[in-house]
Amino acid sequence: MSIRINREKCTGCGKCIEVCPGTLLFKEVEGSKAFIKYPKECWGCTSCLKECKFEAISYYLGADIGGNGSIMHVTEEGNELHWHITDAGGNKKIISIDRTKANSY
Amino acid sequence: MSIRINREKCTGCGKCIEVCPGTLLFKEVEGSKAFIKYPKECWGCTSCLKECKFEAISYYLGADIGGNGSIMHVTEEGNELHWHITDAGGNKKIISIDRTKANSY
Amino acid sequence: MDKKTIQTDVLIIGGGTAGCYAAITLAEQSDKEVLIAEKADIKRSGCLAAGVNALNAYIVSGNTPEDYLEYVKKDAEGLIREDLVLTMSERLNKVTKHLEEMGLVILKNKDGEYVTRGNRNIKINGENIKPILANQVYSYSNITVFNRVNIIDYIVADNQIIGAYGFHILKNTFYTIFAKTVICSTGGAAGIYKPNNPGLSRHKMWYPPFNTGAGYAMGIRSGAEMTTFEMRFIALRCKDTIAPTGTIAQGVSAPQINGAGELYDKQYGAPTTANRVYSTIEENKQGRGPCFLKTEGIGEKAEEELLKAYLNMAPAQTLKWLERGKGPNHENVEIEGTEPYIVGGHTASGYWVDTGRQTTIKGLYAAGDVAGGCPQKYVTGSLAEGEIAALSALRYIEETTFKTIYKEEQQEYERTGFEAVNKFLHHPEGIYTVFQLEEAMQKVMDEYAGGISGNYGYNQSRLVIAESRIRELRELALRLHAKDCYDLMKIYELLDRLLVAEAVIVHLEARKETRWHSFQENLDFQEKDEAYFLYINSIRKNERFEIIKRAFVGRGVVYEHTH
């Protein structure tokens, strides 16, 4: 597992469910919140994060691969993707990416 | 996990729960059936099997360590322990051990 | 379960890189009805889901397709299908242009030329490459997309394809699809071997865990000839996150160093893709690990750009740097080899195809990672193969007179297809779950068929054990219970992987030399042997794989199947 869905924030719009390449996301009951049914099957591709317009999905690293308590979510603003990272101590950082620009590497 | 508890056969006597060296066995609700609460914590020591007078607990090998569908339970008769093995095809075999005799090896 | 029967001209199985591009080609070049059956959703399915970092295959100015062929050939110790690599290479730049027109952002210099990374790569923003392809697909009215439809087997009559079976993962519908021609583009296979992080993060692998070798297995079950399964792909990746390393290695020219800080890759022969892994494994074996990409001191700016680049492809690596409180400018990046994947887009495992990408089953084409003989196709090569397969398929439709399938025959196909899946829904629940058998399979392959734990080496004694246990596991898998279509999919994924695993074992056994270090490390025969300068192919007959050795196919020729 590398994602968490915040039930408070989820509106049940269903967009994350549509894209997941592993068919891992479902609704609890018709019309309600999204949840990850097969957490160990998650690839961590972050497709679902990018779909969610409600900042309801966040991503983290399992402790087995070096996770140290941080979580990350992503928001979209025009051509920009903002990646928001909050570490275990509550410190926040944002990395913004202009989708119209190529990588330097 | 390497044990299974048959709910039909379990009388809820609680003896298996008493001995488990990992404190893994519990009752579903007071007075009801035994179940293994932390299956991946099971050592496979078979202590619980030997306590159960109702043939309710059986033991098997996980597929990751070569399990091929057989299950095993044990009954006691005087000084003898009878180990009953049923393979995937339903074939049965009993190996009996006299507790008053030492191993040859 | 509902049952539906569908008719189409062209069925494309797998709407990934190659599949989408094949559909686009068909839509642009014909008015044929095209159906894409995709187990996930084409917007974010397959290799491109998270994004990619560069286009790894491009003919940069001053170079020719032959140069690319030479590079691929050298990297593969000579053993490639030259006809395939060349026909792919010739199309690389054209499909790149097309991708740019669709919306992909590619880095250009002031003169409007693509900026290269290394000798063959160009720099992009690949985060949304898959949505771009999907949008293009949806713009054509003669393409129908079935998302969440998992294809499980071909329908073949007299060695000619006539369709495929599948089911909707969520809607409980069984499909019998009849098609004049089929393009298989299901990608390669991950999850055959025990992964690097078998616990919670077991799916944090490089190759998509949802590409489970379905296309290989369907071909194998239908008697198609397959090639080079022994040339496994083992990626050199960032430790733990299994994120790609090329971006760092090429991007900031970071060399590989061992635990003592020494450069080591030069000491292990030519710096091929395989040797980059092998040298690292050897350093570890000698006790000089762990190994790193030497990034310390690249500067703050470079560090910042790397953090961004990885968010566009493998966000875990950026998060990892943040978790460590140290980016690549301040700490070298530890590297490791991955579990072996079977993937015809990096190495050469897959269908044995003719130059037009037709498999040995008439009317069945293969493109992308599922197609053999043509390594290092990557994104652009997969697009190129999608195009080649689409064009061949079109020609095939034109040139073939198709037999009518009568109602009763059709019903018989529907019945037998459905029964195969239906039985799983009616099996009683057993001791083992599908996940447990998958884990068991991965452990067997790891320990007995050259996985990570044995540093990728294998020998005959181990393969014998592997094969017998893999066959036992298939028996157990055939008895599994499915409560819904998701379970059914998992069972098929397992059965497919078990079949691919068996093919890998048989191929590894057949190559009695060591051709590619790590990728195929035969500990009984530790040297390269020119007697094995040939392709190891196989066909499954009566539940057993038969090995066929085929002679080298050079460039220039148009290779055709002779049956």
Place this chain on the structure above:
Amino acid sequence: MDKKTIQTDVLIIGGGTAGCYAAITLAEQSDKEVLIAEKADIKRSGCLAAGVNALNAYIVSGNTPEDYLEYVKKDAEGLIREDLVLTMSERLNKVTKHLEEMGLVILKNKDGEYVTRGNRNIKINGENIKPILANQVYSYSNITVFNRVNIIDYIVADNQIIGAYGFHILKNTFYTIFAKTVICSTGGAAGIYKPNNPGLSRHKMWYPPFNTGAGYAMGIRSGAEMTTFEMRFIALRCKDTIAPTGTIAQGVSAPQINGAGELYDKQYGAPTTANRVYSTIEENKQGRGPCFLKTEGIGEKAEEELLKAYLNMAPAQTLKWLERGKGPNHENVEIEGTEPYIVGGHTASGYWVDTGRQTTIKGLYAAGDVAGGCPQKYVTGSLAEGEIAALSALRYIEETTFKTIYKEEQQEYERTGFEAVNKFLHHPEGIYTVFQLEEAMQKVMDEYAGGISGNYGYNQSRLVIAESRIRELRELALRLHAKDCYDLMKIYELLDRLLVAEAVIVHLEARKETRWHSFQENLDFQEKDEAYFLYINSIRKNERFEIIKRAFVGRGVVYEHTH
């Protein structure tokens, strides 16, 4: 959570082999109040839960305790505490006799003499050895047994033991136990390293997964001196089931052979316990694995007896033979090395004790697998140490004037003890579970501190990474949430293992030679170096381990702590 305060003369922590026997000794020799606090239930707790196969330590007729000492010394490359091994050896036969009187079945020949297996082992029916010991314990009125009470820390004042804290796993009760003297007999530590079968069967390990190094960790936290954590025990075991091999190796004289059927153990130096593992690992590395115990052809009768023998000790192995449809007469038994355990009863890790088994904390004694310096004690040696510790503890009570603990002081102890556990019950739920952090720890130890995946070798570069990540994991563990006392136990188990892990790392680093192949394989220093013919000890101060090197202690002397 309820809070209870208990007073007793002698507190025994861990009612296993050594603990039960210490209690029996105390009950037979005194009228002191004895309390056994056992995290499980003494009927089937600890190493003996499933049964054991033989008594591995016995002075057979014609041999002397000195012979046993010589054997142990040779097997450990000389580095043992001779005073400890000799005082143990002198009691082996006496405790065996006592066990037999309690009801243990021991094989005798027609003359009424014990039948030996090899040179030092005698044959028994060990299936119910633990119930026999437990029954004996319950027969004394001055022994109280607290089952399901998990002890988590000592209460120490001015380096003198005054009691311990614990809680009932099921009853939600926190205990503050005051005692004049404490005997620690919590066994060794499994689950520090990634186990052989990390998936479903991750607890199908040799050493009990419930012996989590609590005794080591409590000592470390209280500033006790510990010894030889770098001498890990790696068992050579039956593949997959991790069942003991001695029964086969000695019982039917089965030699070790490689995948090609060749005998190999003679080629790797003296046939010590360590070299039996090392030689197998090396054969695998050279590509000549897998390795086996050569049992083919032992005969149907021998096969039948082996099937029975394993049911009395490791039933999984019998089931495995049945699953394969081939018993040992028809198929050789594949072997593998286990993950490294920390266990003073097979190797020598544990408390640094004086000849009377007193630790460096006054009034605290150690016996069995938790006590260091005395390898190959096994069942009978653990009983012997239980006896020695009990007798020393009795003498200590007689010779010591104990300070009164006043009401307020007592309440202060209760309060601080309780707060330490209570905070976990109030932490918010975080991202990680205790199981995930455990897995993460095992992975770090495996990859960076000489686990299975690196063939047990380690180097300085790796240890540095291991130590820093283990300390990070402790920070994460300290923030875990417990919803009940089972969770609390799991958290303490994890914290204890993390501390043991750190000790192991620091000790491995300190021994700049390779003293015992596989057990301690320092890839930076691959040879034995007589400059390291000394004990590596440590004491933790200000959250860091300090290394103390101590000179060899010979037989004959009575070693006393000098502080």
